[in-house]
Amino acid sequence: MLLARRDMFKLGAFGAAAVMLPLERTLGASSSGSNRIKSSRLPGPFTVPFAIPSILRPYRQDETSGTDYYRVYMQPTTAEIIPGLRTPLWGYNGEVPGPTVKVRQGRKVVMRQVNILPARHPVLGYTPWTSVHLHGSPSLPQYDGYASDVTNPGQYKDYRYPNTQTARTLWYHDHGVHHTAENVLMGLAAQYHSTDPNEAALPIPHGRFDVPLIVSDAMFNSDGSLLFDNHSESGMYGDVILVNGRPWPVMKVSRRKYRFRILNASISRSYNWSLDSGEPLTVIGTDGGLMPHPQPVTSFRHGMAERYEVVIDFAKYPVGRRVTLTNASPPNNIGYDNTDKVMAFDVVGDDVDPADNVVPDVLMPDNPVMLLRPQEAVRTRKFDLVRQHGKWTINGTSWADIAASGFTRVEADPRDGDVEIWTIRNDSGGWFHPTHVHLIDFRILDRNGAPAMPHEQGPKDVVYVGEKETVRILARFEGRGRYMIHCHNLVHEDHDMMTQFEVLPPVGSQVRGESPLDEPCTALPEAEL
Amino acid sequence: MRAARTRSDARVHFDEGPAPGTSAQLPFASALSLLAGGIHAGIAGEHLALWWVYGVFFLVVAAAQAICGVLLAWHATSPVLFLGLWGNVTVIGVYVWSRVSGFVPPAAEAAEPAHLGGPETVGLLDLTALLAELALVAVLVTRLDARWRRGTTNALFALALLAVGLRLSGSL
Numbered sequence: 210m211l212l213a214r215r216d217m218f219k220l221g222a223f224g225a226a227a228v229m230l231p232l233e234r235t236l237g238a239s240s241s242g243s244n245r246i247k248s249s250r251l252p253g254p255f256t257v258p259f260a261i262p263s264i265l266r267p268y269r270q271d272e273t274s275g276t277d278y279y280r281v282y283m284q285p286t287t288a289e290i291i292p293g294l295r296t297p298l299w300g301y302n303g304e305v306p307g308p309t310v311k312v313r314q315g316r317k318v319v320m321r322q323v324n325i326l327p328a329r330h331p332v333l334g335y336t337p338w339t340s341v342h343l344h345g346s347p348s349l350p351q352y353d354g355y356a357s358d359v360t361n362p363g364q365y366k367d368y369r370y371p372n373t374q375t376a377r378t379l380w381y382h383d384h385g386v387h388h389t390a391e392n393v394l395m396g397l398a399a400q401y402h403s404t405d406p407n408e409a410a411l412p413i414p415h416g417r418f419d420v421p422l423i424v425s426d427a428m429f430n431s432d433g434s435l436l437f438d439n440h441s442e443s444g445m446y447g448d449v450i451l452v453n454g455r456p457w458p459v460m461k462v463s464r465r466k467y468r469f470r471i472l473n474a475s476i477s478r479s480y481n482w483s484l485d486s487g488e489p490l491t492v493i494g495t496d497g498g499l500m501p502h503p504q505p506v507t508s509f510r511h512g513m514a515e516r517y518e519v520v521i522d523f524a525k526y527p528v529g530r531r532v533t534l535t536n537a538s539p540p541n542n543i544g545y546d547n548t549d550k551v552m553a554f555d556v557v558g559d560d561v562d563p564a565d566n567v568v569p570d571v572l573m574p575d576n577p578v579m580l581l582r583p584q585e586a587v588r589t590r591k592f593d594l595v596r597q598h599g600k601w602t603i604n605g606t607s608w609a610d611i612a613a614s615g616f617t618r619v620e621a622d623p624r625d626g627d628v629e630i631w632t633i634r635n636d637s638g639g640w641f642h643p644t645h646v647h648l649i650d651f652r653i654l655d656r657n658g659a660p661a662m663p664h665e666q667g668p669k670d671v672v673y674v675g676e677k678e679t680v681r682i683l684a685r686f687e688g689r690g691r692y693m694i695h696c697h698n699l700v701h702e703d704h705d706m707m708t709q710f711e712v713l714p715p716v717g718s719q720v721r722g723e724s725p726l727d728e729p730c731t732a733l734p735e736a737e738l
Numbered sequence: 739m740r741a742a743r744t745r746s747d748a749r750v751h752f753d754e755g756p757a758p759g760t761s762a763q764l765p766f767a768s769a770l771s772l773l774a775g776g777i778h779a780g781i782a783g784e785h786l787a788l789w790w791v792y793g794v795f796f797l798v799v800a801a802a803q804a805i806c807g808v809l810l811a812w813h814a815t816s817p818v819l820f821l822g823l824w825g826n827v828t829v830i831g832v833y834v835w836s837r838v839s840g841f842v843p844p845a846a847e848a849a850e851p852a853h854l855g856g857p858e859t860v861g862l863l864d865l866t867a868l869l870a871e872l873a874l875v876a877v878l879v880t881r882l883d884a885r886w887r888r889g890t891t892n893a894l895f896a897l898a899l900l901a902v903g904l905r906l907s908g909s910l
Contacts, residue, residue: 212880216887219895220879224872226898227830228865230905231837235860334840613787 234334244430248546251429251449252292252456255533255553259460260453262399262421265308268321268738276317278738279310283339283397284325290449290456294433299326299337299395305454306423306474307381307399312372314405320381321738323365324730330391333437337362338385339392343401344514345379345496345670346370347648350690355725356386356707357612366730367738375576375668376408377498378421378470378516386608390445390476390699394427394435396454398474408499412567414468414520420460424551425451425474440543442601442704443640444477448545450536452552459531459553464524465561466568468493471519473511477698478542479641479673480551483508485533488525491568494518497650497668499573509664510539512643512673514697517664520568523556530556541641541676578650578668581683585628590621594635594642594674594696594706601706603694608707616726620694621710623686625718630654631682635674642701645671647692648712651684671697686712690722752819752881763877768811770874771822774829775803777867799829823878826871827894833868834901839910 212220267277286303287295301307312318326337338361342354351358352368360366379401383392400421409415426447428436439445449456473480482490489505496516503520511517526532534551538544573579593604600607604620611618623629631651635642650668653661657679665672672680695707714720779800786793802825809818836858879890904910 212887216879216891219891219898220876223891223894223898224876226901227834227868227872230834230901230910231860231868233905234838329839334838336840 244432245436246291246429246431246433248448250291250431251547254457254547254550255459255531257455257458259458259552260455262306262423262453263304263308265302265310265399274317275315276319277312279318279320280323280738281307281320282323282325285327286396288454290427290451290454291429291433294429296429296433296435297331298435299392299397301381301397301399304399305396307397309399309421310381310401312370312401312403314372314374314376314403316372318370318372319738320368320370321365321735322360322368323733323735324360324362325733326362328362330388330395332434333391335388335391337388337392339397340384340386341366341368341381342384342647343368343370343379343381344645345377345401345516346372346374347688349688349723350692350725351723351728353647353692353725354384355691356384356389356608356693357616358726358729359385360730363733364730365733365735366728372403374403375498375573376403376405377496377668378402378472378494378518380423380472380474380514380516382474387703387705390439390703391437393474393699394425394437394445394476398423398425400470400472402470407573411499411569411572412565413493413569413572414466415565418466418562418565419468420470421453422469422471422552423453423474424471424480425476426478426548427451439700442599442700444543444698444700446478446543446545447475448548450548450551457547457550457552459555461557462523462554463558463560463562464526464528464556466520466522466524466566469519469521470494470516471511472516473513475513477513477700478548479510479512479539479643481508481510481537481539482519482551483535483537484521485535486526488522488532491520491522492517492664492667493520493568493572495665495667496670497578498576500667501572501574501576501579502570502666503568503572504663504666506664508537509662510673510675512641512671512697513699514643514645514671515669515673521554523554524561526556528556528559532556539641539675541639576668578652578684581628581652581685583630583654583683585685586630586683587627588623589630589632592620592631592633592644592694594633594637594640594644596637596640601696601701601704603696603706603708606708607705608695609705611707611709616691616709616724618709619691619711620708622713623710624713625687625689625715626685628683628685631684632679633672633674633682634679635676638676640698640701641673641675641678642696642698642706643671643673644694645697646682646684646694646710648688649684649686651682654681654683656680688712688722689714689720691725752814752816752878752883752886763880764810764814767822767874767877768807770870770877771803771807771810771826774826774867774870774874775800775807777863777870778803781863795832803829819878819881823875823890826875826878827897830868830871830875831897833864835910837864838905 338359782796
């Protein structure tokens with residue numbers, strides 16, 4: 210029996226809808242720049258003033274327990290990054306980057322994170338669940354931002370941070386499984402500074418001369434919205450360099466020393482910093498806080514999630530001089546016209562405050578991590594960073610394997626107090642993998658048999674493992690429970706270069722750590738904080 | 739005055755026997771159903787690993803399409819044709835929803851919650867299954883008698899308009 214023409218039309222419409230709607234969504238989600246904004250519409254470098262993220266104030270303080278309570282809402286916002294266009298973003302309290310938290314060592318923090326993001330990502334369509342990781346904190350497993358401990362829109366979670374760590378630059382950012390890259394690109398990242406008596410007493414720059422620099426990169430559509438292209442799950446690279454959310458900003462500085470807390474919050478881009486003047490940058494701190502001794506370098510490599518505290522002395526320049534922070538891109542990044550520039554400093558005044566204008570030769574000589582010796586190690590473990598069957602893996606394991614095991618499978622199981630050497634190897638010729646080990650600080654023993662680079666000679670929690678590099682790190686594992694190890698190229702992390710280790714109780718104890726999934730989020734409305 | 743519809747008139751009527759020039763339709767429909775069922779069976783395992791509900795869904799669909807394929811070849815009664823048509827329309831609907839909007843079941847139950855929250859991407863295998871199901875639906879529509887065929891194509895057209903409308907409004 211043949212169909213009438215009108216029946217064929219209706220049947221065809223049904224078939225077309227069934228085929229085209231899924232294809233439209235898939236092709237739209239993987240859009241690779243067909244609607245990319247013309248470079249002529251991008252702001253020119255060094256035309257936008259510099260800005261510093263706001264400071265987050267506690268919602269409540271309890272002096273009895275020594276606890277500060279914060280309330281943060283993950284919510285949509287917009288910003289004018291491209292002149293004349295509004296870019297839809299997501300921010301902690303609607304700010305991009307999010308507000309900075311400042312705490313003293315030993316002061317406990319409870320941070321309520323409320324997810325009031327929309328039910329769907331406006332472009333990619335996924336459900337924006339989140340998991341907030343305070344990067345650099347020895348948090349308990351259930352407060353560490355475990356990737357699969359997700360908070361969906363309409364839910365919240367109270368994270369508890371002990372702040373036992375030494376003074377350092379931490380950052381809090383999204384870690385939700387499989388969508389960390391998109392969520393961080395949308396704006397869910399911010400700094401968190403902890404101080405301690407040693408750091409506070411040093412005559413290094415403090416206060417308004419202690420400046421956060423959150424560096425990221427992004428690409429935009431012609432309507433100003435963010436363009437998502439993960440290059441077949443290899444990485445996201447932007448043609449606009451942002452510092453604290455501003456494109457290639459200009460900062461006015463006085464003729465004195467400034468301390469910059471540089472966080473590479475890019476999704477996949479690494480940098481190699483230098484000043485166009487050729488003068489050195491003095492590295493005083495790394496991920497885990499102050500180095501034993503300052504390290505003057507004319508350039509240094511900076512992978513994603515690494516933090517370096519750097520002092521630049523503008524007293525060397527006359528008033529009116531512009532000094533530019535430049536980026537000689539390390540291998541395996543995608544460069545664009547102006548990704549070799551980052552920001553500029555205009556030297557504008559002589560009104561020098563003489564306080565805290567020194568970099569002493571000794572900063573923190575007794576950091577326990579830096580005093581560790583390889584002879585203390587009770588075992589050595591190997592971690593191979595490889596791509597297998599299109600999946601990014603660590604020792605052939607991906608987060609899908611961890612999930613399939615009910616989150617019980619571990620790649621390493623040191624005991625509480627054990628010192629271990631971990632050998633991390635990247636045999637590939639086309640990728641670099643900044644590798645983050647949660648919970649602990651470590652020190653880099655060597656890279657391809659050579660000593661750690663000068664700027665890395667401090668306590669670390671992320672190590673840059675470049676192509677054909679083998680890095681040995683040394684750490685003492687203190688704590689209990691399961692924690693993640695992953696590549697901090699967030700696209701690699703999302704697809705699925707993440708595994709975990711468990712710190713077991715010491716011999717003689719049976720008390721295991723709590724599960725990272727032990728304290729799930731709560732549905733709104735909020736309970737009292 | 740409109741004549742009262744008899745009980746037998748009101749029941750869906752398919753042409754169960756081969757009409758002139760259509761003798762290959764039912765074997766073709768059977769092959770399409772078996773192809774779609776085979777694809778669903780082949781990927782049931784990996785979906786079972788993600789979430790048991792996924793796995794059960796794929797196994798049920800695979801079994802139903804396999805049975806449908808056999809019955810279309812050997813016992814193509816009107817109920818079989820009716821269930822085959824609307825069963826596949828339902829599977830197509832679930833597929834479109836999974837690729838455009840995605841499903842959000844309780845994350846705690848899923849081994850891999852991320853795969854359950856967002857739209858999945860279109861792949862060669864699932865597109866093959868979809869095309870087989872669409873062709874199967876088209877063949878089964880041709881087996882309807884004229885009155886039921888008109889109503890069915892109207893319903894399918896309405897479903898297409900609804901889906902496009904929901905997509906344009908941002909609801910899908």
